[in-house]
Amino acid sequence: MSLFSDNLRYLRETRRESQQQTAESFGIKRGRYEPYESGKVEPPYDILKKISLHFGISIDLLLSVDVRKYDLSQLLLLDDNRIVLPITVDANGNDLIEIVPHKARAGYLTGYADPEFIANLQQIALPFLGPGKHRAFPVGGDSMPPHDDKSFIVGRYVENLGEIRKDKTYILITANEGITYKRLAEKHGDAITVEPDNVIYSPYQIKLSDILEIWEYVAHIGRDDRKAEAPTDVYGMFADLKREIGSLRQQLG
Structure with a gap:
């Protein structure tokens, strides 16, 4: 078993779905789905994306976090399940x-x-x-x-x-x-x-x-209330040079 397979089983059981029902939602047969949940096989990216969308949780959390430890309702879900x-x-x-x-x-x-x-x-x-x-x-x-x-x-x-x-x-x-x-x-x-x-x-x-x-x-x-120092001559020189270069680019453009 892996962290991902544990998460997959937990999410499926939380939704009270059978392996057959979950597999069908991904457009695959149960025989192909079961090894993902048992940890024998890692799913390809297209199936991983379907799993993420189906359960409403981002791929990075599926792979790296034990979702059983958290209240998923306290996570902010963004558009298209890009990230939680x-x-x-x-x-x-x-x-x-x-x-x-x-x-x-x-x-x-x-x-x-x-x-x-x-x-x-x-x-x-x-x-x-x-x-x-x-x-x-x-x-x-x-x-x-x-x-x-x-x-x-x-x-x-x-x-x-x-x-x-x-x-x-x-x-x-x-x-x-x-x-x-x-x-x-x-x-x-x-x-x-x-x-x-x-x-x-x-x-x-x-x-x-x-x-x-x-x-x-x-x-x-901020933690500093000192008055801002006046720009040094070097700083002013760079500022003037930048303005001149910008003006020259506009003329040439």
């Missing part, structure tokens, strides 16, 4: 904002879909943010001033890539970079171009296939 997002709520059912600390940055890349990992994060409530699922992420580096290593960005979960807008800032969870906070510069067919607000750093592309989650900026939490 773990959420936390208070005793009254109100949304709680999980805080991803600096020490959990690396772990978030593998734990973002694990309800146990999310449940163990600290939570706060910010009722003024309004509807939507929110989460707070640490900022790293100096690419997005005035936010620094002491700041946290609170983001609202973006369910559809079509919702993202040019010039807005987003927390992007990607397979390569992990957690990154950048401004959207352009949208392409299979990628997006993001740019830091610090002009010293260059824009770059991220493939849509590498994006695991997107959170739109709604607020930030």
Whole structure:
């Protein structure tokens, strides 16, 4: 038996279906289905997708999480069963904002879909943010001033890539970079171009296939009340140079 086969049996029995009924819903015979549930054979991708849609749970949870431990009604199901997002709520059912600390940055890349990992994060409530699922992420580096290593960005979960807008800032969870906070510069067919607000750093592309989650900026939490320093001469020089290059491109275009 495997974690996946245990999950499959549990989900079928929860729905009070026979193996024959479940197999028929996938368009296969019981003899082909039974080895998936006993752990003797792993299903191909097309069957795995049908299993995910039939039971209303994402593939990553089916393969990596013991679903018997969780109340599936407390997971946020997104369109077309693309992903099931773990959420936390208070005793009254109100949304709680999980805080991803600096020490959990690396772990978030593998734990973002694990309800146990999310449940163990600290939570706060910010009722003024309004509807939507929110989460707070640490900022790293100096690419997005005035936010620094002491700041946290609170983001609202973006369910559809079509919702993202040019010039807005987003927390992007990607397979390569992990957690990154950048401004959207352009949208392409299979990628997006993001740019830091610090002009010293260059824009770059991220493939849509590498994006695991997107959170739109709604607020930030900072621990530094020092007055922002005036840009140095070097910073100003780069800013002027960037403006000149942009103006030249427009003239040539």
